[in-house]
Amino acid sequence: MTPTSTATARGAVISASALEFQPREGCSVATAVGPHLGARIVRLDVVRIPPGGAWRPEESVAEENVVVVFAGSGTAASGAAEQRVERADTVYAPTGDAYGLTAEDAGLTAYVWHTTLRADRSPGTAPRRFSRLWNEETQLKGFTGVGNDEASEKTATMNFLFWPGTGSPQLCLHCGFMQPGEYFNVHVHPESEEAFFAFEGEGQLHLDGAWYDARPGDVLYAPPGVPHGTRHPVDDPSAPRFATCGGPTPFDPVLYERAGVSTKVR
Incomplete structure (x- = not known):
């Protein structure tokens, strides 16, 4: 099957062409997975940052966040740590630390997962903040x-x-x-x-x-x-x-x- 989008109480497959982007803080954001699909634990957003633009959501400090750079390049921040990123680079920001993205001349598109940490879970003592999809160590x-x-x-x-x-x-x-x-x-x-x-x-x-x-x-x-x-x-x-x-x-x-x-x- 090749659906534009299919969603039921048993889950969903969403085509990239069916994502609905809305303007937010100078960027465009589409929520691919969230309460509209019945998700209660995780949210997955797609963020498009224009050339030279920045994305620094204030609410991210209260969440655990993971970022995958899908297109473009720029700089990513996780708490006080910063690193240049490009396609296939990944970023982790533990609860208590905000994340941010700044795009270079071609802009930047990222997929971002968010969750609120459960009361019975605590952040790691020294979490890895940057990696890459092709990291084969584990x-x-x-x-x-x-x-x-x-x-x-x-x-x-x-x-x-x-x-x-x-x-x-x-x-x-x-x-x-x-x-x-x-x-x-x-x-x-x-x-x-x-x-x-x-x-x-x-x-x-x-x-x-x-x-x-x-x-x-x-x-x-x-x-x-x-x-x-x-x-x-x-x-x-x-x-x-x-x-x-x-x-x-x-x-x-x-x-x-x-x-x-x-x-x-x-």
């Missing part, structure tokens, strides 16, 4: 999944960018990349809301029993307990890889246990 391979579809043995690779091991107590950021024929097998998160988007290449997103064609910028939202996954169903081995990024909120310890790493927040 990975999950061979994920068999759980769901209605038979698991494929041609499994994708997932990079862990922000997770308990880097000091993130609730949000996480993973990047799954699939070569032709590979799957990140269908699975569920019993207590987490999943929000992710297609970053590069073309592939398919699974939601609640159906597969949907996806292109860069398209978003998937799965409520707790709803099956979801991704695949690159192309026979041509020379086709470009398909990559998605995002993650369940709050983080699902099963993913880290499958990868053989600690689920303790550092």
Whole structure:
């Protein structure tokens, strides 16, 4: 299927072309995932910053935030730390620290996850603030999944960018990349809301029993307990890889246990 947008009580797949941007503080913002889809834990915004513009939302200090630069370049701030960023760079701002983005001459587009930290969770002691989608230092391979579809043995690779091991107590950021024929097998998160988007290449997103064609910028939202996954169903081995990024909120310890790493927040 190739929907412009499909949304039900069991989740949603939103085409990038269906995002509705509104002007805010000199930028344009679209809420891809939020209360309008029934999400109560996570919000995913898409922010477009004009050339030379800046995005510094005051409310971010009260939230945990993760940023992925989708297009353009500029400077990112997380608390007092700053770093130049470009496409595929990522930023983490723990609760208590604001984040900010300043665009260079070509402007900057970012996908930003937000959550309010639960009372039983505390920020890490020295969290990682900057990373990149292609950071391979901690990975999950061979994920068999759980769901209605038979698991494929041609499994994708997932990079862990922000997770308990880097000091993130609730949000996480993973990047799954699939070569032709590979799957990140269908699975569920019993207590987490999943929000992710297609970053590069073309592939398919699974939601609640159906597969949907996806292109860069398209978003998937799965409520707790709803099956979801991704695949690159192309026979041509020379086709470009398909990559998605995002993650369940709050983080699902099963993913880290499958990868053989600690689920303790550092």
